Every structure is written in structure tokens, then in C-alpha cells.
Amino acid sequence: xxxxxxxxxxxxxxxxxGLSGRRHDFPDAFSGGMQRRLVVARALIHNPLVLFxxxxxxxxxxxxxxxxxxxxQGLKEKMTVFLTTHxxxxxxxxCDRIVIMDKGKALVDxxxxxxxxxxxxLHL
Numbered sequence: 156x157x158x159x160x161x162x163x164x165x166x167x168x169x170x171x172x173g174l175s176g177r178r179h180d181f182p183d184a185f186s187g188g189m190q191r192r193l194v195v196a197r198a199l200i201h202n203p204l205v206l207f208x209x210x211x212x213x214x215x216x217x218x219x220x221x222x223x224x225x226x227x228q229g230l231k232e233k234m235t236v237f238l239t240t241h242x243x244x245x246x247x248x249x250c251d252r253i254v255i256m257d258k259g260k261a262l263v264d265x266x267x268x269x270x271x272x273x274x275x276x277l278h279l
Contacts, residue, residue, distance in 0.1 A: 168196035171226050173219060187214050195223055205235045212245060224248055 169175040172192035177185065182193055191214045198206060208227070212220040227249050230236055240246055246253050247267055255263040255270075264276045 164200060164202075168199055171222065172196045173222065188216060188219060191215055192219060192223070195226075199226075199230075203234060205237070206230065207237045209239045210241065211238070212240070212242070220245075 165178075166175065169178055172195060174185075174189060174192060174196070177189070182190055185193065191211070195208070195211050198208065211227070212223050215223065224245070227236060227238070231249075231251075236249075238246075238249060250267065252264070252266055253270055254261050263270065269276075
């Protein structure tokens with residue numbers, strides 16, 4: 156990636172995560188929520204085709220959480236996103252397909268509509 160493109164991408168991601176004013180600060184000076192937002196930005200810097208996000212909004216305030224949700228929604232057009240979450244509202248908002256797991260085993264697998272209607276595939 157050319158430096159100009161790279162710097163533009165950094166600016167875009169810092170703006171999206173609300174960290175643009177902290178561009179030159181060391182991450183160890185950030186609050187827990189700010190560090191979480193930085194982790195999401197770092198995962199996106201290289202425009203991956205497949206993105207794995209492990210509880211990306213844990214510890215975020217509601218406004219930052221919504222901003223990350225909106226960004227993830229836009230990413231779904233460009234890449235495959237695997238998301239782990241304990242928040243059902245997050246899964247409902249962001250996921251096309253949900254797998255509920257327990258102790259490494261898939262218990263339920265289906266679309267949001269299937270899960271809500273009770274038609275999801277059970278793996279018991």
C-alpha cells in the first residue's frame with residue numbers, strides 16, 4: 156500500500172473509531188474503550204477479504220458501539236465477517252447467520268429470522 160493510501164486509510168479508521176484527535180498518542184495512555192476501538196481499527200487497516208472480530212464492542216460506550224456496528228454493516232458488502240458476541244442485540248443487528256455454541260459445540264444454526272421463529276437447525 157502506498158504511503159498516501161495508507162495514511163488516508165489510517166485517518167479514515169481513526170475518524171470512524173473516534174480516535175482521530177489521539178493519532179500521535181501512545182495506546183497505553185488510552186482508556187479501555189479507546190483501546191478496544193483501536194483494536195478494531197487495526198484489524199481493518201489492510202482491507203482483509205475475511206475478518207474475524209472477537210467481541211469487538213465489549214467495553215464500548217453506546218455511541219462508540221453504534222459507530223462500530225455501522226462500520227461493520229458497511230464491511231459486509233466488501234468482505235466476509237465472522238463475529239463472536241455475547242450480545243443478542245448485536246447478533247440480531249449485524250449477522251446474516253447465527254450459530255449459538257456451548258463448550259465448543261454448535262447448538263443452533265440459522266438466520267436471524269429462523270432463530271426468532273424457532274425454525275433454526277438444532278445440533279443437539
